[in-house]
Amino acid sequence: MQGGVISCILILSFVSPCLCFTRLNFGLAIKESSYNVMNYGAKGDGKSDDANAFLSAWKNACGVEGVSTLIIPKGKVFMLKDLELKGPCKATSIHIQLLGNIVAPNMDQWGKDKIRLIRISNVKSLKIDGEGKIEGNGSSWWQKCRNCKRPRLLEFYACNDLSVSYVNLANSPGAHISINSGDRSRFVHMNINAPSNSPNTDGFIISGSRNVVFEDSTIATGDDCIAIKAGSSYINATRLACGPGHGISVGSLGENKRRDTVEEVHVKNCTFSGTTNGARIKTWEGGSGYVRKVTFEDIKLIKTGYPIVIDQHYGTKNPNKNAGSLQISEVTFKGFEGTSADGRAISLSCSSNGCFNIILDQINIVSSNPKMKAQASCNNAHGRVGKVIPNVPCMLK
Ligand SMILES: *[C@@H]1O[C@H](CO)[C@@H](O)[C@H](O)[C@H]1NC(C)=O
Ligand SMILES: *[C@@H]1O[C@H](CO)[C@@H](O)[C@H](O)[C@H]1NC(C)=O
Ligand SMILES: *[C@@H]1O[C@H](CO)[C@@H](O)[C@H](O)[C@H]1NC(C)=O
Numbered sequence: 080m081q082g083g084v085i086s087c088i089l090i091l092s093f094v095s096p097c098l099c100f101t102r103l104n105f106g107l108a109i110k111e112s113s114y115n116v117m118n119y120g121a122k123g124d125g126k127s128d129d130a131n132a133f134l135s136a137w138k139n140a141c142g143v144e145g146v147s148t149l150i151i152p153k154g155k156v157f158m159l160k161d162l163e164l165k166g167p168c169k170a171t172s173i174h175i176q177l178l179g180n181i182v183a184p185n186m187d188q189w190g191k192d193k194i195r196l197i198r199i200s201n202v203k204s205l206k207i208d209g210e211g212k213i214e215g216n217g218s219s220w221w222q223k224c225r226n227c228k229r230p231r232l233l234e235f236y237a238c239n240d241l242s243v244s245y246v247n248l249a250n251s252p253g254a255h256i257s258i259n260s261g262d263r264s265r266f267v268h269m270n271i272n273a274p275s276n277s278p279n280t281d282g283f284i285i286s287g288s289r290n291v292v293f294e295d296s297t298i299a300t301g302d303d304c305i306a307i308k309a310g311s312s313y314i315n316a317t318r319l320a321c322g323p324g325h326g327i328s329v330g331s332l333g334e335n336k337r338r339d340t341v342e343e344v345h346v347k348n349c350t351f352s353g354t355t356n357g358a359r360i361k362t363w364e365g366g367s368g369y370v371r372k373v374t375f376e377d378i379k380l381i382k383t384g385y386p387i388v389i390d391q392h393y394g395t396k397n398p399n400k401n402a403g404s405l406q407i408s409e410v411t412f413k414g415f416e417g418t419s420a421d422g423r424a425i426s427l428s429c430s431s432n433g434c435f436n437i438i439l440d441q442i443n444i445v446s447s448n449p450k451m452k453a454q455a456s457c458n459n460a461h462g463r464v465g466k467v468i469p470n471v472p473c474m475l476k
Contacts, residue, residue: 124155238261253279326383
């Protein structure tokens, strides 16, 4: 349908084509227009490929001046393959209302490009909300393609001022959401769900991005709830329930001798429930760069595998004690309470360069296995130990 249907949320609603204006204080006017994918030929039957309809609706929403809304209506299921929503847009801000559900095809029905279901790139001031669900149908991949590269569900590339809320994702073949090269993103009231044995189904992967906020969300997957990778800074995660999964990780970094940096990561008031790790920093031997100014605070543990971990020998079967790695400093673990799965409570395995200014305080970790007492181990870790159970006699000054 050429041009689509422009509907206005305002009192001034005339027959199409209509121009509706919201008055701003300065007498400027902003046009508001909305675009429903159903008006662009989407079937919403869960079987037909609706990607072209989404693309046409997007082109209109993106190409119009002012504020525009893309509507994915409730009560429908849209099957998509390789959808790319590209900016830059003429619209000053775009709102995607994800009210209905989106489903990925089964493995053998994906198109050629099996990298992601939806990629959104170079779009500024994008807001996505609406309680819809993106279902990845990953089980066919996990069984037949355990060791191959599997697609992600949702990728954001170079999207500044992004806000995503009340969106549900499940069963991605690979990671659920990736955030790359963006500034100022917020993810709140998100719900991500995949089985604990699904391979590499991270909740979020962040790289090359700054000012990313996660709040009030539930993440249950087969890999990291959040993986904070190279080039990330000012990342806050608050009030998240993580588990099952591999915890919240900085890294891995420095693979193949790369120079990587991460700084200003603040994880607060989160729960790790049945995760294989809790608060973790992992770097490969031989890399350079740094990880600094990281805090994990007010963390509740429920049978967490390794509640507190620094591992600078990540990915090697035979750790080399003399190998250097990234410089880790100014890392605080404070206010941890609860149970570890077994005796491994605190493990600080730093490279030969040492980690510095590592602070442990107000920690009380008890093993949930009565046969294995909670313990701490360290290697080349320098810092300060406050009130901490179990004892950490291995910390160096
Ligand atoms: C996706 O999985 C759901 C159940 O998880 C199933 O009902 C549906 O048929 C699958 N869809 C496709 C397109 O394979
Ligand atoms: C992130 O957390 C830090 C430390 O708690 C805080 O100073 C900062 O204001 C937070 N930033 C955002 C955007 O919430
Ligand atoms: C943590 O968040 C919960 C809600 O998720 C709240 O009830 C609790 O008071 C918070 N705890 C701290 C220490 O901030």
